Amino acid sequence: MNEFLHMGGYAAYVWPAYGIATLVLLGLLVATWKGLRNAEATLKALESARPARRRTRNAGRKAADQNAGTPVEASEG
């Protein structure tokens, strides 16, 4: 085992090569995974906020129209 780790005297070159490759590839994977989770969470939050906003907006407009004494326009919705 020791002989294997020693790598014929080239341990200082062989193991860093494998280490850096592992570090870069795993780091990229983790960053990608976190980015995806983040984006999907934001998207979900935005999408669930949307219908609520819309109802509020239409209600607000109807109220405004009635206050002004004009009939509610039928074209919307």
Next chain:
Amino acid sequence: MKNPSPGVYTVDEPSASRGLGPLIPWCQSTNERRFFLTEIKAKPLAVRHTCAYIVRKPDQGHLYRGHRSMHRFANPARFLRLSAVLLPWCAGATVILTILGLWLSLFGSPPDYQQGETVRIMYIHVPAAWMSLFVYTNMAIAAACGLVWKHPLADLFAKAAAPIGAGFTFVCLVTGSLWGAPMWGTWWVWDARLTSVLILFFLYLGYMALVNAFDDPQRGMKAGNVLLLVGIVNVPIIKFSVDWWNTLHQPASVVRMGGPSIDPTMLTPLLVMAGAFTAYFLSVVLLRVRTEIAQRKIQTLRLSVAGDGAVTDGMQG
């Protein structure tokens, strides 16, 4: 109907077909929106896929040019389904091939008669170098598709693949240096092969910086695509640099005329590691394209929410 200013408009089809929101800036009612969408859908697919469309408004007779983005959301839907099927296979292949490749390259292969144990660096270095070229070539092909056919997924693919390609190039450079130190007696020489790979690394970084440098992602993508196409000239230079110029770097021993000149006990781990890297690239790029699609949707939603605010203000004010 409000007179829209000519320009590029984005239409979010899934939301529009559900009757949500004035996503088309000049359509303030569902009927207008519906008319607009039927008009677009009536066009031949070929015309729709050329991205720019012309819309004649019913009562005004004006021509408006819009940015057709229906396939932006239609295609990604198909892509998301496909990626959900592919991802487990790619991830599984990555794990299995990595374990097998590491075992073969560390235990299952002999030391080189000249280079001793340092030859094991090759099983990382050479596949990483192949991947750096493979990823770049794919990005350049995607860039061409993005520029010519305005295919939005192609843009997203190039953007998603860039950090992975940069990562592979970095690994290639560092492992090459670690291999060169004991074998050549130097960490770095400014010869053709090493310099051209360094330029490839800077091309990746430059592309990533350029794509993110614009407020309008479309413009960033376009500039980035042009850079990718210009930079493709570097790929054959890297490949043939060892033949064209005198260099410390050894010539090709696997992909060459007359077949590989490398012993099967070393060729096998090399090819398995290359397979592992390819599977890794596919898995991560699928995840990254998914992220890009989500971010596009977030952007569209934010814009349309901002648009809602403007309309509400207009109605009340």
